[in-house]
Amino acid sequence: MDMARGLPQGEEEKPIKETGVPVNESHSLLTYPSSTPVVGPMLIEFNVPVDLTLLAKQNPEVKVGGRYAPKDCVSPHKVAIIIPFRNRQEHLKYWLYYLHPILQRQQLDYGIYVINQAGESTFNRAKLLNVGFQEALKDYDYNCFVFSDVDLIPMDDRNTYRCFSQPRHISVAMDKFGFSLPYVQFFGGVSALSKQQFLTINGFPNNYWGWGGEDDDIFNRLVFKGMSISRPNAVVGKCRMIRHSRDKKNEPNPQRFDRIAHTKETMLSDGLNTLTYKVLDIERNPLYTKITVDVGTPS
Amino acid sequence: MMSFLSLLLVGILFPALEAKQFTKCELSQVLKDMDGYGGVTLPEWICNIFHVSGYDTQTIVNNNGKTEYGLFQINNKLWCRDNQIQSRNICDISCDKFLDDDLTDDMICAKKILDSEGIDYWLPHKPLCSEKLEQWLC
Numbered sequence: 001m002d003m004a005r006g007l008p009q010g011e012e013e014k015p016i017k018e019t020g021v022p023v024n025e026s027h028s029l030l031t032y033p034s035s036t037p038v039v040g041p042m043l044i045e046f047n048v049p050v051d052l053t054l055l056a057k058q059n060p061e062v063k064v065g066g067r068y069a070p071k072d073c074v075s076p077h078k079v080a081i082i083i084p085f086r087n088r089q090e091h092l093k094y095w096l097y098y099l100h101p102i103l104q105r106q107q108l109d110y111g112i113y114v115i116n117q118a119g120e121s122t123f124n125r126a127k128l129l130n131v132g133f134q135e136a137l138k139d140y141d142y143n144c145f146v147f148s149d150v151d152l153i154p155m156d157d158r159n160t161y162r163c164f165s166q167p168r169h170i171s172v173a174m175d176k177f178g179f180s181l182p183y184v185q186f187f188g189g190v191s192a193l194s195k196q197q198f199l200t201i202n203g204f205p206n207n208y209w210g211w212g213g214e215d216d217d218i219f220n221r222l223v224f225k226g227m228s229i230s231r232p233n234a235v236v237g238k239c240r241m242i243r244h245s246r247d248k249k250n251e252p253n254p255q256r257f258d259r260i261a262h263t264k265e266t267m268l269s270d271g272l273n274t275l276t277y278k279v280l281d282i283e284r285n286p287l288y289t290k291i292t293v294d295v296g297t298p299s
Numbered sequence: 300m301m302s303f304l305s306l307l308l309v310g311i312l313f314p315a316l317e318a319k320q321f322t323k324c325e326l327s328q329v330l331k332d333m334d335g336y337g338g339v340t341l342p343e344w345i346c347n348i349f350h351v352s353g354y355d356t357q358t359i360v361n362n363n364g365k366t367e368y369g370l371f372q373i374n375n376k377l378w379c380r381d382n383q384i385q386s387r388n389i390c391d392i393s394c395d396k397f398l399d400d401d402l403t404d405d406m407i408c409a410k411k412i413l414d415s416e417g418i419d420y421w422l423p424h425k426p427l428c429s430e431k432l433e434q435w436l437c
Contacts, residue, residue: 178322182349184434185427216427254362257350257422 038105038157044240050093056286059100066112066288068104075109077162080142082132083150084125086117091151091242096287102157112288118280121297123250126204126214130275131293148190155238166230167222168192172237179238188215200225202271209298213256220263319400321354327437329402337413342435343428350423357398369397371409378408
């Protein structure tokens with residue numbers, strides 16, 4: 001099954017380095033990027049614990065707050081990676097361990113933002129992502145936003161964590177779903193929207209409390225604004241999910257199916273334009289920025 | 300020795316029922332007799348089951364004072380009996396029978412629900428299982 005949809009033929013194949021500042025071919029000595037190129041399929045395992053201090057040493061080019069930009073070229077991809085979070089430190093450590101080397105090989109100008117929901121109320125993933133969008137823009141003029149669950153790791157670094165001309169679904173072939181797309185309207189896990197795409201849909205809904213539905217709502221928003229989903233193929237798009245039991249305070253949302261039946265009406269009045277929250281803390285760690293936020297409770 | 304042999308015989312003749320994570324194709328095979336029942340096609344069933352339980356027979360969800368069990372997420376308010384609340388128990392069955400890999404009882408009860416409440420008992424139907432149904436074929 002071919003997962004790539006709606007892409008102009010050249011778009012998938014163009015390597016990142018060709019879109020950076022070109023090397024002047026009249027020079028007698030060509031300069032090459034100092035990072036290694038992408039490697040393709042990788043082995044992903046979750047059995048050896050991660051030491052973040054050691055990991056920072058292993059990624060010396062990553063600056064405080066989890067920021068990196070390629071030294072030898074100017075990347076057009078200014079990517080804020082937004083991770084919704086609560087009480088998943090072990091997963092975060094694996095995420096950082098695998099993703100920092102990948103993102104550097106992909107030659108992105110990126111920053112990592114972990115958006116931590118304060119308090120013990122029901123989890124609200126989409127609202128945390130809205131917060132991440134808004135807060136990241138206070139740091140830098142990112143033009144692209146990758147939204148990633150903390151427990152999803154790509155198995156092939158040709159799956160580029162950047163934006164495309166259409167909203168990008170990145171986690172298309174998860175091990176949990178037998179390395180295939182569970183349904184064609186699936187937009188959960190890891191996705192990438194350009195700043196413009198995000199603004200066009202009024203961002204994400206703030207009213208999905210508990211597990212499920214918010215990704216379907218986002219899919220609906222995109223479709224109603226005339227956009228389509230861009231995807232890598234199922235080989236490049238393979239991802240591993242760190243197995244875990246269901247979190248407390250993130251039970252399946254019983255309202256989700258009813259809500260997604262009404263996205264068209266609610267998207268105008270539920271999103272970036274109605275986002276309210278309170279930042280309680282910002283931690284600039286070596287490998288990530290962690291923003292702790294009070295997102296309130298279901299009204 | 301004799302009791303061991305009888306136990307062995309019982310173990311061979313009556314395999315224990317277990318929880319199961321189905322695949323789409325396994326489920327399509329098991330449910331094929333539901334295709335067309337009450338005007339609901341097999342892909343619609345598969346789609347609804349995926350969205351309410353992810354094909355996992357052990358799915359138990361509490362909400363709004365009721366608990367829903369198994370692939371079809373059959374609730375303890377009207378359809379099956381558990382030790383939590385008083386139930387009409389229309390399917391005359393213990394709810395935990397919907398958590399094992401034998402779907403015969405689940406299908407019988409689901410058909411009763413369909414007869415009585417229609418396909419909208421299954422909430423994914425309208426937003427997610429009314430179109431693009433080819434993807435749910437095996």
